[in-house]
Amino acid sequence: MTAQLPPGIQLEKVDDRIMTLNVGPQHPGSGHMRLIIKIDGDYIVSCDPDPGYVHRGEEKMAEYRNYIQNIPHLERPVIHDSSNILHPYCLAVEELLGIEVPERAKYIRVIASELNRCIYTLYWLAIYGIFLGHSTMFMWPAGDRELFIDLLEAMSGARVTHAYLVPGGVRNDLPANFEERCLRQVDYFEKRLKEYQAVFYKNPILISRTEGTGILSRTDAIRLGTTGSVLRASGVDFDIRKKEPYDVYENLDFETVVMKEGDSYARSYVPYLEMFESCRIIRDAIRKMPKSGSVRTKLKPNPKGGNEEVYKRVESGRGALGYYIVSNNRPEPYRVKISVGSFRNLICMPYLLKGELLGNMPSVYWSLNYWPVEADR
Amino acid sequence: MSSANDKDGEPSETSTGPSEGTRPLSKEEARKFYEEKGIDFSPDAPVKPRPIPQFEKSISDKIASKFGSKVTVDYVRANRMRISTKKEDILDVAHFIRDELGYDHAESVSGVDYPDSKEIEIVYHLGSYTDEKLAQQVLALATRVPREEIPNPGKDRSRMTSLREVFYSVEFHERECFEMFGVYFEGHPDNRRLLLPEDWADIPPFRKDFKIKGR
Numbered sequence: 001m002t003a004q005l006p007p008g009i010q011l012e013k014v015d016d017r018i019m020t021l022n023v024g025p026q027h028p029g030s031g032h033m034r035l036i037i038k039i040d041g042d043y044i045v046s047c048d049p050d051p052g053y054v055h056r057g058e059e060k061m062a063e064y065r066n067y068i069q070n071i072p073h074l075e076r077p078v079i080h081d082s083s084n085i086l087h088p089y090c091l092a093v094e095e096l097l098g099i100e101v102p103e104r105a106k107y108i109r110v111i112a113s114e115l116n117r118c119i120y121t122l123y124w125l126a127i128y129g130i131f132l133g134h135s136t137m138f139m140w141p142a143g144d145r146e147l148f149i150d151l152l153e154a155m156s157g158a159r160v161t162h163a164y165l166v167p168g169g170v171r172n173d174l175p176a177n178f179e180e181r182c183l184r185q186v187d188y189f190e191k192r193l194k195e196y197q198a199v200f201y202k203n204p205i206l207i208s209r210t211e212g213t214g215i216l217s218r219t220d221a222i223r224l225g226t227t228g229s230v231l232r233a234s235g236v237d238f239d240i241r242k243k244e245p246y247d248v249y250e251n252l253d254f255e256t257v258v259m260k261e262g263d264s265y266a267r268s269y270v271p272y273l274e275m276f277e278s279c280r281i282i283r284d285a286i287r288k289m290p291k292s293g294s295v296r297t298k299l300k301p302n303p304k305g306g307n308e309e310v311y312k313r314v315e316s317g318r319g320a321l322g323y324y325i326v327s328n329n330r331p332e333p334y335r336v337k338i339s340v341g342s343f344r345n346l347i348c349m350p351y352l353l354k355g356e357l358l359g360n361m362p363s364v365y366w367s368l369n370y371w372p373v374e375a376d377r
Numbered sequence: 378m379s380s381a382n383d384k385d386g387e388p389s390e391t392s393t394g395p396s397e398g399t400r401p402l403s404k405e406e407a408r409k410f411y412e413e414k415g416i417d418f419s420p421d422a423p424v425k426p427r428p429i430p431q432f433e434k435s436i437s438d439k440i441a442s443k444f445g446s447k448v449t450v451d452y453v454r455a456n457r458m459r460i461s462t463k464k465e466d467i468l469d470v471a472h473f474i475r476d477e478l479g480y481d482h483a484e485s486v487s488g489v490d491y492p493d494s495k496e497i498e499i500v501y502h503l504g505s506y507t508d509e510k511l512a513q514q515v516l517a518l519a520t521r522v523p524r525e526e527i528p529n530p531g532k533d534r535s536r537m538t539s540l541r542e543v544f545y546s547v548e549f550h551e552r553e554c555f556e557m558f559g560v561y562f563e564g565h566p567d568n569r570r571l572l573l574p575e576d577w578a579d580i581p582p583f584r585k586d587f588k589i590k591g592r
Binding site (some may be wrong): 051052055057059060061064095102142207223225227236238240243244301303308309310311312320322324326334335339343344346354376 | 411417453454456457481482483484485487489490500506507509512513515517535544545546547548550553570571572574582583587588589
């Protein structure tokens with residue numbers, strides 16, 4: 001029988017075996033995006049990611065504002081990691097306008113970026129915990145995150161969207177006694193991180209749910225162009241802080257965390273180990289930082305770039321984050337393209353979820369370190 | 378009644394100088410204002426020719442000796458090379474870059490709209506994970522496709538060959554480029570919308586002739 005359908009409406013042919021499941025955009029297991037999943041019993045046959053629910057056209061907006069006005073709105077795609085998303089923008093604009101950054105400002109930027117990386121990773125870890133039904137792992141990182149937020153608030157005056165990094169340096173100097181306070185909290189945090197290991201990473205339930213699921217081989221990680229912790233969990237030693245050091249990372253003492261397994265467990269363990277490295281970087285940067293000096297090179301009002309282009313990238317909490325800026329002798333950029341880690345890792349989803357159990361979907365999905373708002377820009 | 382309205386409107390017309398009122402300055406007024414203050418409008422960092430380092434020179438020579446006049450190789454700045462080519466040759470150049478030079482993945486695919494020359498430029502930023510020497514290099518592979526005055530995405534002349542068979546990682550980037558600039562990628566298996574809503578009925582939004590409301 002064929003009922004009369006209103007114009008524009010089509011009936012989908014239903015298979016008696018394969019069922020289509022819309023995961024998201026309001027499902028807590030997907031964030032602001034949708035996964036269209038086809039399942040056969042409990043197994044995923046295919047997965048089609050459908051992002052774009054939080055697309056705000058940041059790149060288009062940037063074409064209408066000058067280089068200084070662009071600072072606050074460009075950090076919006078990922079407010080938990082706002083130093084790291086502004087870092088490549090500042091580097092790119094400095095290169096475009098030929099600005100020298102004071103030495104002290106470079107160290108402060110690195111400290112802010114590493115603090116923000118911890119803040120992001122803790123937030124991500126909290127949600128990973130609640131995805132897997134581990135409420136303690138939601139409470140602990142969400143609480144410890146406040147320590148670093150307090151530090152950044154002392155530095156910049158705002159809790160999350162602080163726009164602290166600006167082309168030419170940082171917005172303001174560190175408050176008095178910041179170094180001691182920061183070191184004290186980093187020491188405390190390292191002790192605390194070790195407790196996470198006992199409660200979460202050695203938990204047999206977590207191990208049984210994540211080990212061996214969603215395996216991404218080294219060859220595929222390279223072929224799919226993944227980045228960040230996803231890439232390093234598959235055995236590729238690639239960190240832009242080491243490979244193409246920016247600001248003062250070449251002077252600082254830290255190591256790249258690499259794991260070989262490439263499964264969900266490794267992908268969730270690499271960011272955790274990187275927080276220890278972040279603590280090392282912060283400690284080292286505070287020791288090597290010049291104790292006084294300028295922190296900001298003032299720009300001319302309405303600065304203009306030449307007729308050229310620049311591509312700068314940094315290592316953010318979710319992988320490489322690059323800005324491609326084309327300038328044409330105007331105070332506004334002609335084109336700004338933000339190349340983000342989340343968007344690059346999105347391609348793994350159809351690949352990894354195929355053939356996986358539906359119950360493993362949340363753990364694989366969130367282990368990809370995917371932030372929907374950043375991917376959509 | 379009308380005279381009262383005219384009077385209200387008058388002062389803003391006769392007033393001069395940027396200090397009066399909160400009216401935004403016109404371009405000429407702003408220029409005059411800045412000139413009086415001694416701020417010049419020339420570019421802050423004029424483009425200077427930069428000497429090309431040894432390593433980048435070797436890459437540049439390899440490409441130039443293989444393709445000759447088909448490609449233009451520029452040294453943009455440290456660790457950044459740029460290859461411009463015609464859209465007919467881009468597949469061969471991409472194969473050469475992957476197989477001979479060792480670049481193995483795409484970091485981003487950007488479109489840049491040039492309405493004046495009626496072209497849209499597609500820029501692939503390529504990197505390498507496998508070759509240690511190339512780790513800090515980012516190679517920009519650029520080509521230009523014709524730009525239609527009235528776009529009809531997928532059905533007009535704005536099209537080029539997809540690089541997905543060479544660099545698998547461009548899949549989602551090319552889909553984004555298609556919806557945002559209307560450039561169709563031939564040979565791409567999946568040219569659906571990605572970020573835009575299904576019922577988007579306007580022109581591709583990152584083209585220069587798409588204006589943000591209120592601007």
